[in-house]
Amino acid sequence: MIYIKFQDLSMEKQEELLQVSREHVTHLFGDSIKKYVEETGANYENLIDEEMFKNLYNYNFVFNI
Structure with a gap:
């Protein structure tokens, strides 16, 4: 499970998720x-x-709001 803050969907975070994948x-x-x-x-x-x-x-994503 991947935990993501809802307000942190920046391009850097997206690139990090792609790199992990x-x-x-x-x-x-x-x-x-x-x-x-x-x-x-x-x-x-x-x-x-x-x-x-x-x-x-x-992946299972959990968004913390």
Whole structure:
């Protein structure tokens, strides 16, 4: 669960959330994505970015007002 103050949805906070999601995706799926890239020639960064955004929807956010 990620706790966020409702008034703290600044661009910096959004970038921080994206970075956390990117690290999480890289940790969980990095090896399998690299293998897929080697087999298909796809772009690694694009695949990581797509999974990063999908991963954000799996988080439970709690907004403190």
